[in-house]
Amino acid sequence: MAELLRVENLHASAEDKAILKGINLTINAGEIHVVMGTNGAGKSTLANVIMGNPAYTVTEGNITFDGRDITEDAVNDRAKAGIFMSFQAPISIPGITVENFIRTAKTTVTGEPQRALKFKKELQEQMDLLSFDASYAQRYVNEGFSGGERKKNEMLQMAILNPKLAILDETDSGLDVDAVRVVSEEVGRFHNDNNAVLIITHHNQILQKVTPDYVHVLINGKIVKTGDASLVKEIETNGYDAYKALV
Numbered sequence: 001m002a003e004l005l006r007v008e009n010l011h012a013s014a015e016d017k018a019i020l021k022g023i024n025l026t027i028n029a030g031e032i033h034v035v036m037g038t039n040g041a042g043k044s045t046l047a048n049v050i051m052g053n054p055a056y057t058v059t060e061g062n063i064t065f066d067g068r069d070i071t072e073d074a075v076n077d078r079a080k081a082g083i084f085m086s087f088q089a090p091i092s093i094p095g096i097t098v099e100n101f102i103r104t105a106k107t108t109v110t111g112e113p114q115r116a117l118k119f120k121k122e123l124q125e126q127m128d129l130l131s132f133d134a135s136y137a138q139r140y141v142n143e144g145f146s147g148g149e150r151k152k153n154e155m156l157q158m159a160i161l162n163p164k165l166a167i168l169d170e171t172d173s174g175l176d177v178d179a180v181r182v183v184s185e186e187v188g189r190f191h192n193d194n195n196a197v198l199i200i201t202h203h204n205q206i207l208q209k210v211t212p213d214y215v216h217v218l219i220n221g222k223i224v225k226t227g228d229a230s231l232v233k234e235i236e237t238n239g240y241d242a243y244k245a246l247v
Contacts, residue, residue, distance in 0.1 A: 003027075003029075003067075005063070007024060007025040009023075009060060010025075010049065010060070011061055012049045013056070014055055014057070019056075020042050021042075022222060023223060024223065025046075027196045028196065029194055030192070030196065031197075032214075033198050033215075034199045034207065034212040035200050035201075035218050036201060036216070036232070037202060037219055043201075044169050044170065045221075046200070047085060047167045048085075051083060051085040066081060081164075082163045083163060084158055085168075086154035086158060088170035093142065093143075096141050097137065097139065098153060099119075099137040099138065102157055103119050105160075106160055109161055124137070126159045127156060129186070130156055130182055130186060131152075132152050132156060151179060152179070152183070154171065155171075164195050165198065166187075166196075168187070171183055171201075171206065172206035180206055180208075184208075204232055212229050212232075214226060215232055215235075
């Protein structure tokens with residue numbers, strides 16, 4: 001399988017506070033990886049650093065994506081290269097409709113203008129798969145949306161943009177059973193042999209529907225254990241205390 005992402009000895013900080021302390025992670029096309037850990041372990045920081053969020057500073061190590069060093073690349077360049085990130089708490093964007101937002105994003109990422117009728121048809125098809133009412137396409141992004149609707153909107157963006165690597169940061173957080181099912185089904189539809197998914201979570205809701213190839217336990221800024229899907233059950237049984245001694 002082709003290598004998509006390689007993170008080597010990654011150290012990162014925010015406001016001079018060290019958060020990531022030597023992360024090594026390789027993700028190949030066709031794989032689903034999960035990073036689990038307690039609150040404050042650095043899971044969301046890892047997602048944001050891979051995406052290039054300027055609020056975080058890489059102090060050591062590097063990030064390679066699709067064979068190219070992207071450690072210093074801007075967020076928009078990483079998006080154009082094929083990285084997508086869904087947010088733990090998606091914000092609302094007054095004045096911009098869901099349809100226009102996603103259409104503009106796809107035009108920017110692909111560098112190709114999106115024909116209105118063709119795009120509208122694709123958008124509607126994806127919204128139907130997500131059980132997302134068509135009227136939401138003309139509403140402002142996340143304005144008045146419930147938590148579940150905001151997460152559906154994130155999945156809609158992922159489906160339309162079709163990235164090489166989708167990073168899902170706490171996508172299952174705060175969702176009811178039905179919403180988790182919808183999100184999980186979309187991950188299943190999206191994932192194929194040519195892309196990869198990195199799921200950041202400290203719950204196991206989404207993992208009841210999505211089977212990962214690799215599970216990584218992140219404690220205090222370090223990956224202390226990696227295993228297959230059975231590691232999720234081990235965490236459920238033992239909690240995270242057993243892994244804190246491995247730091």
